[in-house]
Amino acid sequence: GEDVEQSLFLSVREGDSSVINCTYTDSSSTYLYWYKQEPGAGLQLLTYIFSNMDMKQDQRLTVLLNKKDKHLSLRIADTQTGDSAIYFCAASRTNDYKLSFGAGTTVTVRA
Amino acid sequence: DGGITQSPKYLFRKEGQNVTLSCEQNLNHDAMYWYRQDPGQGLRLIYYSQIVNDFQKGDIAEGYSVSREKKESFPLTVTSAQKNPTAFYLCASRGGGAGYGYTFGSGTRLTVV
Numbered sequence: 303g304e305d306v307e308q309s310l311f312l313s314v315r316e317g318d319s320s321v322i323n324c325t326y327t328d329s330s331s332t333y334l335y336w337y338k339q340e341p342g343a344g345l346q347l348l349t350y351i352f353s354n355m356d357m358k359q360d361q362r363l364t365v366l367l368n369k370k371d372k373h374l375s376l377r378i379a380d381t382q383t384g385d386s387a388i389y390f391c392a393a394s395r396t397n398d399y400k401l402s403f404g405a406g407t408t409v410t411v412r413a
Numbered sequence: 414d415g416g417i418t419q420s421p422k423y424l425f426r427k428e429g430q431n432v433t434l435s436c437e438q439n440l441n442h443d444a445m446y447w448y449r450q451d452p453g454q455g456l457r458l459i460y461y462s463q464i465v466n467d468f469q470k471g472d473i474a475e476g477y478s479v480s481r482e483k484k485e486s487f488p489l490t491v492t493s494a495q496k497n498p499t500a501f502y503l504c505a506s507r508g509g510g511a512g513y514g515y516t517f518g519s520g521t522r523l524t525v526v
Contacts, residue, residue: 333514337517342520345515347515390455400446401515
C-alpha cells in the first residue's frame with residue numbers, strides 16, 4: 303500500500319511562514335490532501351491538489367507538488383496562533399476509496 | 414447543515430465489556446470509514462464500507478465489528494477481544510468518487526476503566 307511520511311514537529315514564530323513537508327511512495331497517487339486537526343476534534347480538509355498540478359494557492363495556503371520526487375509541501379503564510387494544530391498529509395489513487403495518511407505534523411506557533 | 418455526527422464524545426468502558434460507537438451522516442455519501450488515532454501514530458484504518466450491506470476490514474480490524482444496514486449509519490462495536498481499546502476514534506465519509514476528500518466527525522474518546 304501507499305506509504306506517506308511527514309516530519310513530526312514544527313515550531314514557528316507568529317507572523318513567519320510555516321512549511322510542512324510530506325513524501326509518498328506510490329507514483330500513481332492522483333489526489334493529495336492536507337488536513338488540519340485541532341485538539342480533541344476531527345480532521346478538517348484544508349486543501350487538495352491533483353497530480354497534474356504543480357502548485358495551488360488558497361489565501362494563506364500554498365501547496366507545492368514535485369511529482370518526480372514524490373514530495374508535497376504546505377506553506378502557511380503569516381502563521382497565527384490559531385494555526386497551531388496537527389497537519390496530516392494524505393494520498394489516494396484513482397478509483398481507490400481509501401486514503402493513506404501520514405503520521406501528522408504538530409505545528410506549534412510561538413509568540 | 415450536512416455533516417457527520419459521532420456519539421458519544423466521551424465513553425468509558427469496563428474491561429470485558431462491549432461498547433458501540435455511533436456514526437451518522439446526512440451527506441448522502443456512499444463510503445464510510447472508521448479510524449483509530451493514538452498519540453504520535455496518526456490514523457489507522459479499522460473498517461470501511463463502500464455501499465450499504467457491505468464492508469471490508471482495514472489494517473487493524475481485530476477486536477472490532479461494524480454493520481452498514483443504512484446508508485446514513487455505520488456503527489462500530491469495540492469488543493472485549495480488543496486488548497487495548499483506549500484511543501480516539503474517528504468516523505469519516507466520502508462522496509462524489511475519487512478526488513473528493515473525507516469528511517470527518519468530531520470523534521469519540523474511549524477510555525477503559
